[in-house]
Amino acid sequence: MPTASALLQYVISGATVGSTYGLAALGFTVIYNTAGIINFAQGEFVMLGGMLAVFALRWGGVPLPLAVPLAVLAVTVVGIMVNRVTIRPVRGRSPLTLIIITIGVSILLRGGAMLIFGKDTFALPAFSGGGPIQVGGAALLPQSLWVFGITLLTVLGMKFFFEHTLTGKAMLACSSDRKAASLMGIHVDFMVTLSFAFSAFVGAVGGVILAPITLTAYDAGILLGLKGFAACILGGLGNPFGAVIGGILLGILESLGAGFISSGYKDAVAFIIMLGLLFWRPSGLFGGSQAERV
Amino acid sequence: MKSQVLRNNAWLLAFAAVAALPLVLPNDYYLTVLIVGGLYTILSIGLNLLMGYAGQASLGHAAFYGLSAYTTGILAVTYQWPVWAGILAGLALSSLVSYLIAVPTLKLRGNYLAMGTLGFGVIVFIVLNEATSVTGGPSGFTGIPKLSIGGKEFSSDLEYYYVVWAAVLLLFALSRNLVRSRMGRALRAIHTSETAASALGVDTQRYKIFVFVLSAFYAAVAGVLYAHYVTFVSPGTFGFPTSILLVTMVVLGGMASLWGAVLGALFLTLLPEWLRAIEHFDILVYGAILVLCMMFLPGGLAEGAQKAWDASLSLFRKKGAAAEEGGGQ
Numbered sequence: 065m066p067t068a069s070a071l072l073q074y075v076i077s078g079a080t081v082g083s084t085y086g087l088a089a090l091g092f093t094v095i096y097n098t099a100g101i102i103n104f105a106q107g108e109f110v111m112l113g114g115m116l117a118v119f120a121l122r123w124g125g126v127p128l129p130l131a132v133p134l135a136v137l138a139v140t141v142v143g144i145m146v147n148r149v150t151i152r153p154v155r156g157r158s159p160l161t162l163i164i165i166t167i168g169v170s171i172l173l174r175g176g177a178m179l180i181f182g183k184d185t186f187a188l189p190a191f192s193g194g195g196p197i198q199v200g201g202a203a204l205l206p207q208s209l210w211v212f213g214i215t216l217l218t219v220l221g222m223k224f225f226f227e228h229t230l231t232g233k234a235m236l237a238c239s240s241d242r243k244a245a246s247l248m249g250i251h252v253d254f255m256v257t258l259s260f261a262f263s264a265f266v267g268a269v270g271g272v273i274l275a276p277i278t279l280t281a282y283d284a285g286i287l288l289g290l291k292g293f294a295a296c297i298l299g300g301l302g303n304p305f306g307a308v309i310g311g312i313l314l315g316i317l318e319s320l321g322a323g324f325i326s327s328g329y330k331d332a333v334a335f336i337i338m339l340g341l342l343f344w345r346p347s348g349l350f351g352g353s354q355a356e357r358v
Numbered sequence: 359m360k361s362q363v364l365r366n367n368a369w370l371l372a373f374a375a376v377a378a379l380p381l382v383l384p385n386d387y388y389l390t391v392l393i394v395g396g397l398y399t400i401l402s403i404g405l406n407l408l409m410g411y412a413g414q415a416s417l418g419h420a421a422f423y424g425l426s427a428y429t430t431g432i433l434a435v436t437y438q439w440p441v442w443a444g445i446l447a448g449l450a451l452s453s454l455v456s457y458l459i460a461v462p463t464l465k466l467r468g469n470y471l472a473m474g475t476l477g478f479g480v481i482v483f484i485v486l487n488e489a490t491s492v493t494g495g496p497s498g499f500t501g502i503p504k505l506s507i508g509g510k511e512f513s514s515d516l517e518y519y520y521v522v523w524a525a526v527l528l529l530f531a532l533s534r535n536l537v538r539s540r541m542g543r544a545l546r547a548i549h550t551s552e553t554a555a556s557a558l559g560v561d562t563q564r565y566k567i568f569v570f571v572l573s574a575f576y577a578a579v580a581g582v583l584y585a586h587y588v589t590f591v592s593p594g595t596f597g598f599p600t601s602i603l604l605v606t607m608v609v610l611g612g613m614a615s616l617w618g619a620v621l622g623a624l625f626l627t628l629l630p631e632w633l634r635a636i637e638h639f640d641i642l643v644y645g646a647i648l649v650l651c652m653m654f655l656p657g658g659l660a661e662g663a664q665k666a667w668d669a670s671l672s673l674f675r676k677k678g679a680a681a682e683e684g685g686g687q
Contacts, residue, residue, distance in 0.1 A: 154653050160415065161652055164609045167602055168648035175641035290480060290598070297473055328488040335477040335484075342474045343462040 069201025074319045076199075080208040080277060082315015083215040084110065085334075087270030088292025089299060089307035090222070091263030097239030097302055098252075098259040101159050104166040105146060107289020108173040109264045112139045113271030114280035115177055118186045128189060136268040142173070143264020147257050155253070170285070177282040188275035211273045218269055219308050222262075226304070235259065239302070267292075287331065294338040300348025310349065376523050380516055389515045393587060395627035396522035397580045402607040402623040403526075403533055403616060404576025409605070410614035411537055412569045413549035414464070415472040418479020419604050422452040422574040424596025425482060426581035428493060431502040431591050436492075441506055445582045449575060456574030460567045471570065479601050486593040498592030505586035518587055525583060526620075529576060533616055536572075545569060546614070610651055612658025621659040 088110050095103045116135035120126040126134060150165050191210045196203035226232040237245040238255045246252045271280065271288075295314045299306025314334050322330035341348060380389060401423060409415050426448035433444035463474035486493050493499055505512045505521065512518050536542055547555035548562050556562045585591055603626065611622020629647070633640035655662050 150649055150653065154656075157656055160409070160609065160613075161656055164606060165649055165652045167606065168645050168652060171645035171648065172642060175645055178641070179638060286598070290476070293473075294477065326488075329484060332481050332484040335480045338477040339474060339481070342466075342470055342477070346466050346470055 067201070070323070071320075072200050073202035074323045075316050076202055076204055076208060078316035078319025079312050080205075080211050080315070081274065081319070082295075082312040083211050084270035084274040084288065084311070085291045085295045085314050086308035086311025087215060087218065087266045088288055089295035089311045090219075090304055091267040091270075092292055092296045093299075093302060093304045093307045094235075094259045094263045094266075096296075097304075098235055098242075099151070099162070099256045100242070101151075101162045101166065102293070103260075103263065104163060104289065105170040105173060106263065106267055106292060107285030107287070108170045108177075109139055109143060109267030109285075110271035110274075110288045110292070111177065111280060111282065111285030112142060112173065113268030114188060114275030114284070115181055115186065115271075115282065116268075117272045117275060118188050118280065119181060121188070128191065132191070132272050135272055136265060139268035139271075140261050140265045143260045143262075143267075144257060146264075147260035151260070152253060152256070155256070170289075174282060174285065181282055183282060185279050185281040186275075187279045188272070190276040191273075205277065207273075207276050211277075214269060214273050215308070218266060219305070222266075222304065231258070291331075291334045294334040297338050297341060298348055300350045303348065303350050306348060306350035313349075373523070373527050376526075377520075380519055386515055389519050391627065391631055393515065393519050393522050395624045396519070396526050397584055398604075398607060398623040398627050399526050399620050400522075400529055400580040400583075401577050401604050402611065402619040403529055404573035404580075405604050406608045406611070406613065406616065406619040407533055407536070407545075407569050407576075408573040409608050410612075410618075411542065411545040411549060412566055414566060414570065415605065416475040416570070416573065416601070417472050417605065418475035418477070418482070418598075418601050419573070419577050420596045420598070420600035421475070421479040421482035422456055422577035423581040423584070423600070424486060424591070424593070425455060426452040426578035427585040427591045427596070428486065428499065430582045431499050431585045432492065434503055435499070435501050441503055441586065445586075448582045448585075449578045452578035452581065453571050453575045456571045457567065460570045464563055464566045464570065471566075476598075476601075479598055483593055483597045486596065493593075496593060498590055500590045502585050502589045502591070504589060505583070522583055522587075525579060529579065530616060530620070537616070541565065541568075549614075606648060610648065610658055612660030615658065615660040617663075618658045618660030621663065625659060 088106055091106045091109065092103060095101065095106075113135055116138050117128075117131045120131035120134050121128060124131070146166075146169050150169055151162060154162070154165070190205070190207040192206050194206045196205050197209075198204075224232075226236055234245065234250045235255050235258065237248065237250055238252055242252055245255075274280075291314065292311065295311035296307050297310075298314055299308070299310030314337065317337060318330055318333045321333040379392070383389060383392075401419065405416060405419055429448035429451050430441070430444035433439040433447055434441055439447070459474050459478055460471065463470045487496050489495075505518070512521050537545070544555065544560045544565050547558065547560055548565060552562050584595075607622035607626050608619060609622070610626065611620070612618025629644065630640060633643055636643065651659075657664075
């Protein structure tokens with residue numbers, strides 16, 4: 065029988081990693097809602113967040129408290145550029161074409177990262193010192209607290225943005241009906257740009273807070289992106305807060321699976337859950353009933 | 359009339375060219391590349407039936423490719439099955455599994471098949487890596503016998519080249535007939551509007567399931583041919599990047615165009631060979647070509663080739679007309 069403290073330990077470490085899945089999933093959702101496409105470069109935004117922070121610190125000699133926001137800002141700019149250069153000039157094409165473009169972009173970003181940073185694995189120092197804190201027999205890393213705090217802040221900030229600002233409401237309007245939104249005088253192109261900025265921003269935040277715990281490398285984005293996508297389905301595609309909860313839940317289940325079943329199959333957990341949901345509850349846990357059966 | 363005849367029989371000409379190609383190749387290395395290109399052609403023709411004609415995407419097609427390759431390999435080596443029996447089992451297993459995935463996901467409207475296959479593909483990849491006692495794990499599964507039919511072993515590259523391209527020819531002809539049949543029209547109707555198609559009496563779900571299983575079957579054919587050619591399989595060949603590569607072949611070649619599938623597969627097989635000269639930067643060039651083609655050539659290489667052909671034809675005609683006019687005066 066697993067002890068309560070072991071269980072708690074798995075939940076804590078799962079929720080930490082899951083926060084990043086959740087933020088990646090949030091990024092998927094925001095772009096899906098405004099532009100109607102799945103952005104396969106999302107995982108690369110997460111990877112770039114961690115990698116750029118490492119390199120600002122090592123090569124640029126920038127102190128950590130500055131390197132982290134700088135990296136996030138740089139990735140946000142990358143997100144805007146991706147939309148400006150590759151998506152916006154061909155807007156209106158079939159979603160599949162746009163999705164393949166994002167796949168091409170992900171190859172470019174990954175290749176660029178490999179050329180610039182090399183193939184090694186890097187670690188970012190923890191945001192604050194101090195040993196693990198004991199909670200009910202489980203060890204809680206100070207970095208986990210940073211992860212939970214920053215994720216919570218990001219989600220609250222987003223909630224405020226979507227519910228209390230005009231721009232946020234305009235973005236929501238795009239997600240329910242782009243054409244109607246455009247007829248109401250909403251600048252849809254700008255909203256799409258904003259959604260790319262947003263999703264690069266949350267992706268990079270997810271990457272940079274996790275980098276001290278799981279290390280990072282040029283190809284770390286592939287799996288993180290796929291799991292973020294699975295989290296999206298878990299939360300119900302198109303539901304931003306469902307996505308975040310879905311990510312955290314996924315992280316916890318994965319960690320429990322690794323602890324109690326087999327660590328080799330840890331990465332499969334997310335996708336088994338995803339398949340199960342598609343078969344039995346395709347609208348996700350929080351998605352209402354938008355999946356239409358024929 | 360003449361051009362119609364040419365168009366209808368263009369594929370025969372192309373395959374005559376394929377048959378003659380080994381005679382002019384500078385060395386055997388190209389033969390290997392073309393065998394692999396043939397396998398990718400089979401994969402992308404199958405996937406194009408699904409994506410281009412039925413409008414559904416599979417993001418885990420490499421899993422069906424791998425499943426049949428591993429099945430035939432494991433049955434031949436571990437269980438000492440005859441090669442043909444292993445091949446049949448591989449084809450059957452991939453088709454069966456694709457059916458099991460298709461039934462629940464294709465009940466839903468939207469791209470749920472894409473998500474289901476994505477998840478399935480990753481799971482298969484992980485199982486191939488982790489079930490070491492059965493699959494050999496990350497280092498792969500070795501010692502698979504060469505293909506042999508009725509005592510004839512196809513061991514040389516040249517023989518195998520013809521085996522693979524004979525399969526390409528067969529499956530191409532099958533697909534060509536399929537898309538021109540009642541079935542093909544039904545699939546295109548589904549692609550345009552599922553509601554309209556079903557209102558007109560098309561059993562949309564049954565057709566979608568059929569074409570998905572068929573495309574998985576094509577992938578399985580490529581898988582068994584791969585296993586008995588390379589005689590070694592490892593998980594890396596059948597992962598998510600391969601699935602993405604296949605989708606890219608289809609879209610880059612041109613959706614709903616069988617010729618496009620052939621062009622896309624061959625182009626993306628040869629491209630890395632050409633890019634080898636600029637090692638390290640090849641991945642950047644690869645990504646850039648992908649993005650640029652998608653941005654500026656939305657109908658894919660098939661449309662590009664068609665345009666270039668039409669342009670050169672009209673240029674030729676103009677010249678001819680000008681010459682005639684000049685002669686008349």
